[in-house]
Amino acid sequence: MWEKIILFFPELLLALSASQLLLFGVSKKLDRTDLVRYIGIAILLVFAFSGFLLGMPSGTAFSGALVVDNYSHYVKLVIGLAAAASLVFSKPYLKSEKLDKHEFTVLLLYAVLGMSIMASANNLLTIYIGVEMQALALYIMAAFNRDSLRSSEAGLKYFVLGALSSGLLLYGLSLVYGFSGSLDFDRIAAVIEDGASPGIIAGMVFMLCGLGFKISAAPFHMWTPDVYEGSPTPVTGFFAAAPKFAAMCLIARVCVGPFGGIEDQWQQVIIVFAVLSMFVGAIGALAQTNIKRLMAYSSIANMGYALVPLAAGGAAGVKGMLIFMSIYVITVIGIFACILQMRIRNGMVEQISDLSGLSKSNKGLAIVLTMFMFSVMGIPPLLGFWGKLFAFLPAVEAGLVWLVVLALIASVIGAFYYLRIIKSMWFDEPVHEFVEAPQGLRWTTIICALLVMPLLILPFTAIPATGFISQAAASLF
16 A cells, blocks of 8 residues: 555655645635745655665556556656746746736646646546546636736637547547447457557547647647737746657656557558648748747647657657657747736836847847747757757658658748747837846756756766656557
């Protein structure tokens, strides 16, 4: 019994803490919002490093419904750190917009709990429980600013389209269960080894379509620009990082786990998602004037790049996906920390034109944002270049050279709108002078900026980090 508790200590910590913080934050006399936030950040850091603190335990529980391995430990590490960073940089915005309530921290903890269950899913029902627990919290977070028409619209659109994706996912799960006779990944894999029926293949396709919505992969991307633009900016930053990472890792576990015996079938679906996402994201961003909508299309394109190594299959493909997504999470958190500093005396601004002449009014922010833009473009020697390199190499080795060529073409198209932002910052005349950023935002931006500088970070972390990621990817097999 104690061994099972050790295995799922992270989930128990989140579930109990979120429930207790919800009650603790309710007070008529005292405002405990800041205290709840700081406790939440501490809990998320413990959650992130719990695998290391507990000696990297592995095993299954609840009759094999959940599995703990190196893969889940790594996924929880990234999710926990991304969520903690989101809580740090959300404070100034929520206070300025008079949205600072302890429920925000509680909702974020429940969303991370759902992602944690997704990371350890070893059963069809566990997938659905994890996805829905995450989604229910995110629907509310998207509409957290109740007085804003844009925020309410974003939450409603996300809820309605999320219900559609949940229906697709549930239908796929039911088909796989009906034709395999089991909910467990291992038994489904054994049935597929004896020959996959058309019903199982159809169920797998529906499952991937439902999960494709969660990563905003085209053609299931329609919610992303409106939700990114309408949601409170810290929520958008959180959406772009942790949930995308968790959903992508769940897709990898599903593909190589129960459906590992029909790689030729799911590979076709992944390739279609990758190609559509890369070009829809790259071309769709060209016409955007709002930086949050531009980042929405950028995330669609980047999910396409992340699917390229997954299409190659094998441990090398999963490793490439993990490296790319980890670097993307760091970069996107840094970009949204910069967007949150786009504040003038009258409030927040979100137009790309508002960044005009930033190098003359705030050179430090201009330099950091330029670094992030070059990184997400994949310009060497910044970390984003290595992310794309590790993502595309497995596809080349698997003979998918044409897919990598398409990815490079999409990257060149995407470079235009990143360069447009850089040009606006460095060569246009100033439009606004942003007010000084709070301490938490500055530190988040600086840390992310240091992490994308390979000359500082790679010599110390590259070998151990890639080694740990290799072990995580290998544990799926």
